[in-house]
Amino acid sequence: MRNDELTALRELDFNLLKTLLVLLEQKHITKSAELLFITQPAVSKQLAKLREMFDDPLLVRVGNQLVLTQKAKSIHEKVAGLCEQFRDLIAPDTLNLAEVNQSVTIMLSDYGSPHWMTKIVKRVSQEAPNVTLTCKSWNQENINKLITGEINFALGTLPERHDDYESEQIGELPSSLIANKEHRLFSGEKVENLIENYPIVKIRGSHKHDATYSHLVKNNQVLLDEATLWLALETLKHTEAFLIGPSKFINEIDDSRYFQSRELPMLKLMPVVLSWSRGLTNDLFYCWMKDTIVDIGKGIMNEI
Numbered sequence: 001m002r003n004d005e006l007t008a009l010r011e012l013d014f015n016l017l018k019t020l021l022v023l024l025e026q027k028h029i030t031k032s033a034e035l036l037f038i039t040q041p042a043v044s045k046q047l048a049k050l051r052e053m054f055d056d057p058l059l060v061r062v063g064n065q066l067v068l069t070q071k072a073k074s075i076h077e078k079v080a081g082l083c084e085q086f087r088d089l090i091a092p093d094t095l096n097l098a099e100v101n102q103s104v105t106i107m108l109s110d111y112g113s114p115h116w117m118t119k120i121v122k123r124v125s126q127e128a129p130n131v132t133l134t135c136k137s138w139n140q141e142n143i144n145k146l147i148t149g150e151i152n153f154a155l156g157t158l159p160e161r162h163d164d165y166e167s168e169q170i171g172e173l174p175s176s177l178i179a180n181k182e183h184r185l186f187s188g189e190k191v192e193n194l195i196e197n198y199p200i201v202k203i204r205g206s207h208k209h210d211a212t213y214s215h216l217v218k219n220n221q222v223l224l225d226e227a228t229l230w231l232a233l234e235t236l237k238h239t240e241a242f243l244i245g246p247s248k249f250i251n252e253i254d255d256s257r258y259f260q261s262r263e264l265p266m267l268k269l270m271p272v273v274l275s276w277s278r279g280l281t282n283d284l285f286y287c288w289m290k291d292t293i294v295d296i297g298k299g300i301m302n303e304i
Contacts, residue, residue, distance in 0.1 A: 109205020138205030
């Protein structure tokens with residue numbers, strides 16, 4: 001390596017590369033500081049150095065927001081690639097789960113919590129006991145955090161395809177409804193002839209499945225929206241409302257003391273999907289985590 005190349009390398013601060021990537025993705029000083037765990041003035045100071053290094057403002061204010069300059073747009077992909085290569089360079093070649101001390105953030109609706117998530121917690125506690133799992137509710141704000149990498153995984157179908165996350169479909173499930181065991185929906189009549197007469201309860205995260213069953217309940221009153229699972233079930237006990245969800249989930253919560261359920265074969269199958277932040281699985285632990293979640297999900301699909 002030539003002397004001038006060595007001099008340039010000595011002057012290069014790899015922390016600036018990390019800050020640059022976060023700034024290019026967030027386009028926001030305060031949010032970047034939060035993700036980098038440094039102060040806002042520190043980010044501003046590093047941005048000033050980056051502007052001098054690239055001889056370009058990189059981010060310019062337009063109205064109330066920062067936007068990327070043409071130069072910033074042109075280097076974004078290269079910067080992301082360099083950061084990924086650097087992570088690969090220092091990543092360990094083998095994984096000892098007993099020594100992993102990590103936090104994993106998973107976004108899920110209440111559909112995923114009674115069965116899928118409890119099995120994930122059990123497996124992780126047995127094989128990677130120092131790992132902490134954090135659950136986040138299914139909403140648009142957290143979908144955005146998945147895209148930016150603040151949330152690692154999402155158990156469920158995201159509303160649209162995005163280049164900044166990856167997905168794997170694990171299977172498909174039929175839908176069922178559940179209601180008070182004395183409900184007229186279980187009288188033997190065709191459900192299509194009865195269902196519009198009764199209100200529906202929707203739990204947290206269920207709106208991602210609206211397209212699956214909207215034509216069946218498009219005129220129904222929504223009695224309770226974005227409810228917790230506990231509140232939804234208590235509501236079903238004491239009202240004429242019903243709840244729709246994946247059949248595996250409905251079967252898990254169908255307590256015969258209070259409820260009945262019936263499958264809805266007229267509805268198209270619900271996809272069961274795991275999504276994760278792009279590039280996350282380049283890390284050996286997160287790759288193991290993804291494979292573990294998929295393996296558990298496929299096991300649930302195959303349960304009778």
